[in-house]
Amino acid sequence: MGRKLIYLALVHYPVLNRHGELIASAITNLDIHDIARLARTYELSAYYLVTPLPDQQVLARRLVDHWLEGAGGGINPDRREAMGLIRIAGDIEKVRSEINLETGRSVLVYAATARKWPNSIDWPGLRKKIEDQGRDSVLLLFGTASGFDNSVLESVDGVISPIEGNREYNHLPARGAVAITLDRLLGDRN
C-alpha cells in the first residue's frame, strides 16, 4: 500500500441557494483558511477551490498569494504551509483530470451532502475503502451554499451519508462538515 493520495474540493458551482435555484456561490476567505488548515492537518495532497467565475478565481488567487508570497506568510509560517495546498480550478471535471494526470491513477470521486440519497456510502465503508486504497486516488467534494445540484450527486462514484443524518437539526457549516468528514475518514481513533 503506497502513500494515500486524498484530494479535497470546495465547489462553488453548480450548487443551490436556499430556494433550490442553481447558482455560483461566492468564495469566502474563512473557508479558504479553515479548510486549508484542516487539509494540512490530515495530510491531504491538495485542496481545490472550484469556481467558473474569472473574477472569483482572481480574488482567490490574491487571497492565497498574500500568504504564500506576501506579508501574511512571514508573520505566520504555519498558515503559509496550509495555504500552499490550495489550487484553483474552473470546474469539477478539470480537477478530476488534473489529479489523474498528476497521480497516474484513476481518481474516485465522493461527494458530501446533508441530504438523504439512495445507496449512499456509510462511514465505515468509505473509511475502509480509503484505508485499502491501492492504485486509486480519492477526491472528496464539498458543496457551498445549500449544497450540490443533483447533477453532481448523479455523476460521482459515490455519495457520502449525511453527518448525523438521524438527528433533528441538519445545518452544519461547510467548514464544520469538512472537519468532521476528514476526521471520520482519516482520523486517529485513540
Add this chain to the structure above:
Amino acid sequence: MGRKLIYLALVHYPVLNRHGELIASAITNLDIHDIARLARTYELSAYYLVTPLPDQQVLARRLVDHWLEGAGGGINPDRREAMGLIRIAGDIEKVRSEINLETGRSVLVYAATARKWPNSIDWPGLRKKIEDQGRDSVLLLFGTASGFDNSVLESVDGVISPIEGNREYNHLPARGAVAITLDRLLGDRN
C-alpha cells in the same frame, strides 16, 4: 441512564497569545455562529461564551439578540434555534456553579488542548465516560487564541488528548476542533 447533559464553553480568559503571554481574547462572531450550530446539531444543553470583559459581554449579547429577537431570526429560523443555546458568563467557575444548580448534578469538567499533557484522557475513554453518564453532567472547555493557560488545565477533572497529536501539523481552528471533538464524543459511528 437519563438524558445526557453535555455543556460546552468557549473560553476567552485565561488563555495565552502566541508569545505565551496571558490575555483575554476578543469574541468573534464566527465562532459564536459556527459553534452554536454544532452545539445544536449534537444536542448539547447549552453553549457558554466565557469572558470577564463587560464590553465584550455586551457585544456578545447584542450579536446573539440580533438572532433571537431581531431581524436575523425571522430570515433564518434555523440559526435562531442554534443561537438560543448561547449563554454568557464571566468565568469558568460561574459556568460550573450555574450548571450544578440547573442540573442538580455534579458537573465533570474536561478541557481540550492541542498540547501534550500528562495523564490526558484518550478519546475512547472519554466517549465511554459520556455514554455511561449516570448522575453527572459534563462540561467541555475549549480555549481561544493559542489555548489555555496552565491554571485551567491543572484545575479540571481531565484534559482531553490532542486531536491528531501524532501528526506533524497542529494548527486547527478552534471551531474545527469543536466540530471534531463533538463528533468523536457524541457522533453516530455508522
